[in-house]
Amino acid sequence: MRKRNDLVVLSSDGEDDDCSVSSSNRSYSKPKSRSLIARSNPRGAKKARLSGSRSHLSKESSNADEIRFFCKDFDEVFNGFKVSAGFGGSNTKGLWVDKYKPHSLEELAVHKKKVEEVKVWFEERLRSSKAELSNVLVITGQTGVGKSATIHAIASHLGASVCEWNTPTPIIWQEHLHNSSTGINYTSKLDEFENFVERIRKYGLNLSSSTEESKSPTVLLIDDLPVMNGKVSFQRLQSCLHLLVQSTRIPTTILLTDYIKTDSADHSGRCLEELQLCLENAGACKVAFNPITNNSIKKTLSRICRQEQCNTTAEQIDLIAKVSGGDIRQAITSLQFFCLKPDSMHSLSLRDTTTTYSREKPDEVSSMDDGFPLQFGRDETLSLFHALGKFLHNKRDTENAMALDQDEFPLQQRLLRLPLKMDAPEKILCQAHGQARPIADFLHENVLDFMSEDAIGDAWAVASYLGDADMLLSTFRGMLARYNEAENVLQSAAASVAVRGVLFGNAHPLPSRWHAIRRPKLWQIEQSSLRNKNEMVKRRFNGYSRPSFSDFSVVTMEYTPVFKWLGQGITGGLETHQALTQCNETNDDFDKMSLDDKESESTDDEIEDW
């Protein structure tokens, strides 16, 4: 917050200097507003609620910049921002996302139970702030599930004001140059956050205390933690949060957005999980928000349609709701775009005064192609786990609809399978952003759980298909680096073989019931085996008083067991395995945790769909 104020001051100072500086001003103020827009604006609305001085300043600064520098393209959207920031919902223009922002608990599309949970938490904290309760709440959930909207709505319901810390706009290079040329030290986002936390800890929120002086209670909302790269900054952030959790006296909410993790090795995803874990360990409460259900989205969409008087059919709304993937912000944006007509959209960007198009030509909408909204729909992403679930459960139609085909192309009985009750496996893979290697590993880890007791033939068939997939993946290992396409073909072929092999091979799948999907233990094994290997390679030089060294396999297979017999306390015997895996477990703790989380998430809502 402070930083932002500084910036504004800085820019006005800079204008006095000379042209070159002012041009550099220009170049950084532009991206700044861009980034505001990129966040698709609900935050713009939030700013209206911020306590006095700051909102005032930022508005002023943006007004000043806006007139001179903004590209035409952004005009409209920016106006939307201004409108929502300055004049509330009085104008009919603007993004619907802001316009129809929930203002009361009833309008929230979030599940009632979750809202209640958060509300109760706040009530408890606001009632007795001296209690031993921890003052930090962590809310997790994917984007657009109404995390911040819930906080705002609850706060206004309880009559509290929200003070918000946003990740400051990233500093771009020119800005940095300018700063350093004018002698201002670069402060990273992390530094700012640390300062901020330090202040909060020591003085509480002095902003609000100066103006409103305990008239209304304040809650602090920390959205989007600073981006961290590298271990050091990560640890700093971690300890900083830890401090915050333990010392803050104001009810504080931290929002963590789950990105969709296709790859468990994804670094930032891991970091978030680790943070979450660390927050919880420090005593913070955690509430996980699930994607918003189809029905809730549909209800909200129809409400908006009624108010905007656009003629959308129930099917269209249904479609939009479906493709949104539980992201209500996405759904509303889609609806707004859907209700636009291309040519009027054009005019919209040229003339500020154009009224919302949907009002002019409400009948156009229904004539649109039904498939159209899919274009701006959110990717229909399935989580990797859902995709795996589909493959593993291997749901098929119960009766053979292919009776007719059989006559034409006779197949041996043993090769016959009932039709699949799902999309083509490749499509599912694509939706889940599945990589061949992890998919194969996951299938390998889990498939045996989904087989009937005595289907050893099936087990072999599946195992051999997975083996085939592995062979495909390791063919030309690295040799094809130059031929990306061939590599890609291999990858997708391998994924196909793995998935279809599992589907085909498991000829007698178990009737559907709930199974936890485990993370491949294989990864852990590979790591610990590598570690052991390095250990032993090292040891073969210093352990033996011998004039030369022996083959590695000899060390593992012949020397190590003997050392164990002789009780020489050298690790590596099989009993020590327990200890070893345990230490692995602690190392991989957050991995495992994340897995559990994923599991519990999926247990929450989607199991019955599987």
Next chain:
Amino acid sequence: MAPLLQSSQPWVEKYRPKQVKDVAHQDEVVRVLTNTLETTNCPHMLFYGPPGTGKTTTALAIAHQLFGPELYKSRVLELNASDDRGINVVRTKIKDFAAVAVGSSHRQGGYPCPPYKIIILDEADSMTEDAQNALRRTMETYSKVTRFFFICNYISRIIEPLASRCAKFRFKPLSEDIMSSRILHISKEEGLNLDVEALSALSSISQGDLRRAITYLQSAARLFGSSISSKDLISVSGVIPQEVVEKLLIACKSGNFDLANKEVNNIVAEGYPVSQMLSQILEVIVEADDISDEQKARICKKLAEADKCLIDGADEYLQLLDVASNMMRALCNMPQEFPYES
């Protein structure tokens, strides 16, 4: 670098014929080439044939006879597979050498010294197709001042445009008596004692490859001194004694798996290389009279598969045991697989 010790010079080099007419057994080739030497008009040439039949020797001898020791260095470029011969080398090194102009023809120190240079490309069949194509252009451009000698084992691996520009000479495998006479000559020079049995063993394990025979002889001489028996030669060559192969076959014929297994264990423990074993089994099987064609086919198929697996680095013991158990089934006319598996 210091000069090589005389004793460590390979005999293959030491006894390499210096004159075309000394090249053993390749009578037609020698006749044609002697003619060429007299007229000093020589085309591009392509020598092909199995290893150790005198191809390189011939090429080198021609070059020496044409230029003599003084001019040899500046007029002849030798490249073999151990040199880098990618397309870049063809484009630069070969081209640069080919492009150099040479003085007119005048005799020097009794050597004809024709007005061209010679580039000898040994093991040309291991060149990539790209490199060969690049060569083709070079050959045309500089044909006035440069002659190319290609040497290869498989003519089919030389691209047609190159082959068609050359006079082709086929070198045939050496017959046993020619080989024996050469070997005897060398052992006399080196003061070795070779009995008749050893001599015939040497020609049979080297399979018409004189270079291999000489190499074996030298290795054996190093290890066993001047008196060399056939057993010594076999141990040096890495060839597996015939009894071992026979024993395995007998075990397989018995139809008793455990017996075959024991034999295989033995072979591996003795350290005989399995790939060598496979090729010797192949020889025995193909030539055996008491094995039907179908049985031979079944066994050979398995041998081929196992050989491929070995090249991929598969475990020797399992592969040999697999071959043995397969051979057992084939020889005892058992079904290839257990009947329930079709």
Next chain:
Amino acid sequence: MALLVDKHRPRTLDNLSYHSDLSARLRALAQSGDFPHLLVYGPSGAGKKTRIVATLRELYGPGVEKIKIDSRVFQTTSNRKLEFNIVASVYHLEITPSDVGNYDRVVVQDLLKEVAQTQQVDLGAKQRFKVVVINEADHLTRDAQAALRRTMEKYSPNLRLILLANSTSNIIAPIRSRTLLVRVAAPSEDEICQVLKRVGEKEHFRDVEALNQKIAKDSGRNLRRALLMYEAVHAQNEVVTEKSLVPPPDWEALIAQIADEIIEEHTPARILQVRAKLYDLLTHCIPATTILKTLTWKLIPKIDDELKPDIIRWSAFYEHRIRLGTKVIFHLEAFVAKFMRVLESYLNGIELDFD
């Protein structure tokens, strides 16, 4: 504490206890002043390394036993840093290029070049060349072998190579033809017994002929293993008798257990149990090939003769796949599943239509 196997390792060619004709030949070779490149091959535990070290001593004298361990850093073309350990004396050095996996070519090339270009430091050295011993030469990649071949030609005045391998099958022909092949066969069981007896005398162990024979048999003609087992037995028992138990290595015991489980029950659930054990083995760096091979050994005696060739076939098949693939567990498990299936249908005697 040094193990018996190291303590009583013969240091000179004269002390070697078997293959005496081979020792005589190696001595002749070392004394001839015309030492060629060697390719020494034979099964594990046959005494290849011992013979080479003794030969080096014959070449250079006892100075060759003063060794130190060097750690070098190599840079690959992709600028990755590789750490690589070398055992070296003034006269020779010993490397295991397969330690660095696919980067072995870089190591072979750079290191050998460096060695070849530096002259022998010790002017009083008996030989003017240095020797480089390359362990696990059969694990070298083709690239590395090609590089080796060029080095051999280029630097032969200053450098002699001794390659150690379990078999020549994986060594390219040009290298085989440029080296002197020396086969070291595994010692026979009798020879192992003699060695055990001799070691026992020096250590004042009680000599139990029958026990020695048992150890020799169990060792699979691997002298190193036999000595290790011998030491273990004597360390664990106050008084050894014929009936003293020779403990198998822990991993082998575990594989035997797996074999029993596989024979006993043929279900997916059992595969899962086996998987846990396989993971255990892999964690302890037991090579997958060894696991599969040992498992096959343990399974073979438990099944009918009729089935054996089939099991061998699949074992060989999956072992090949282990080589080619990356995730060994997939293939190990496929073998287990296949075995269960074959056995199941064999026992049921049903003519199934499956493939």
